[in-house]
Amino acid sequence: MHHSLRLSNLDSLPFSLRRYATPAASGSFQDLERLIANLSRWHDNSQFTRCLPVFYAALDPVNLTTNSPIDSDAMNNAFLSLYALRKLERKHHAVFRDLWPRLWLWIAFFDTHHPEYTMGFERTPMCLILVEILSLFTSNDAIEELVYQLVGVRAMIMEAWVLTTHPNFDHPEGKALFSKLSDVLHGIPVDNHAHFDEILDAVDGVKGVVHLVIGSIFKLYDVNDTFISLTTLKCLTGIMAFLGNLGNKPVLSPALLAAGGANVFTTVAAVSIKSSSHDLEDLNDRQYFVLLCIEALQSIIPCYRAMQTSLAAGLTRLMIYGMTFPPGIEYRGALIFRQVLRQVLPASTVYHSVLLELREALPAIDDLRETLSLRKWDMYDDWAAFEALARDRVKFMEEMERTEETLKACNNTECGIILEKAKFKRCSQCHHAYYCSVDCQKTDWRRGDHRTACRAALLSDLSNKDLTHRNLSFLRKLLHYDINGENPVLRLPATSHDNFRALALHSAVNPLVTVVDYRRGRPNAYITDANSVKAEDLRKQINWDDHIARATRSGGRIELHLIRAQQGDPETSERLLMMPQYSESPAVHQGLLDILRREDGIANWEDEVKELFSRCEGILKVH
Known part of the structure; x- marks a missing residue:
């Protein structure tokens, strides 16, 4: 037991407090009431510390029984002590380790068996008392490990969150309570599926979590606001940190997407940057918040509609500011930011809808280049590569729009x-x-x-009904240009010879497929066999049997060309689109098979392939 909880400490109290503390420690409810009333008149909190043994004794679990009358002195003493212990301070972190087991037992008891009990006070539910106490000890790893090892703590915090966001919630300290709640949310560890499930069960599933996150942001921030104060920012940061700690992006992302998360997270992050001052601490807090928002966006904006929405809300300007963050400001957030810059943004430029937004967004950030001196920052090369790709694709889109036939x-x-x-x-x-x-x-x-x-x-998903006609048409034209344009992306190195020889033996039932992978922006093209790619199509997005049969019957005039594009979580999901190439005569695939089957052997693989590509340039082809 911590020395502050020993009853001998009561001897050092002034007589005006000791006269009530001693009988209160023995179970007298009237004396406990008088002690707390007298403590409120002392400005020196050291007297409260000396009275901790009284509250510790009142929370003795020996008095905890469902058979005791609710208005017994033991119950009243425990209830009153829980209220009093809200005055704990951060300096009491050492004593909290011994207080916590008793605190949690009584809080859980009242919340479960007597949630309506108020003892004459204006009702403050136990879940809010828990939040008030835990908010004093956030960022203390030892205490957080002690607290969150217990089942039920996370659920009760969620109960408090639901309560404070309810439209009818009316509490004289409502704003202060929500601020304390955000502190607690910031530090909740979610280390395994059991922790995640406990949170979801407490709020009726994924939609409940998303409703709390989005609803709380709107509670703190009005869409017409052009300024976010540091107090509001602190609460928003707690919410976004909680969302980041939850993880499980494949589970949460669809619900966040459906709830408009792309627009909400981008907008609030952009406004927070605009609200920054020249104060270093203020700037660091806002930069950290922006990284949390980017982390939340990372699993949403790979969906092209979400990317389109986020760009319209100011994502490019947000990324420009993000490049100027000091290295190491938040390691996980910085890694995710770089992934968005290197992979997610470039991969989205295959969609016509996204390019329309980029055509407007890129010129709008020209003013920031000189202001922020972008070239001196570590991530400038990544940005320059993305911007060059985006401008090339926008230019290509405009050229295609002028081509009618x-x-x-x-x-x-x-x-x-x-x-x-x-x-x-x-x-x-x-x-x-x-x-x-x-x-x-x-x-x-x-x-x-x-x-x-x-x-x-x-x-099946083959129809890709979420893609508009313009997006499908642009993808088809982009694929055709990358395969057959001035600088075709398909390369067949000398090392590929042996692989193709094996494929040629089974091509009658397993035709070749040209795969063009756009998941990192610039296309990566290669040739493989249909069965290999079919095995990777776990979601059965492609009607493989039909395409294989048609390519086989065509005598080489139909080539299977497959697009791999970004869709959903960049680590776990992709969009597959089969866009066969039709030609007036057999082209590359058939030519490769003819070379490999030739009885006199292959003199020089690279020269043969180069000659084949040159010969096929004059063949009329369409996708």
């Missing part, structure tokens, strides 16, 4: 004629297949398996 190929593999798009009719069901005539459509329906493929396109 689009070629299409007949979906009937027995025909495959390439003409202007206007001369084709589209399948009215799936909207994917184009035909030059009714006869070709009938043939493909009867003998070309489109009957099956059409239904699959409607029922």
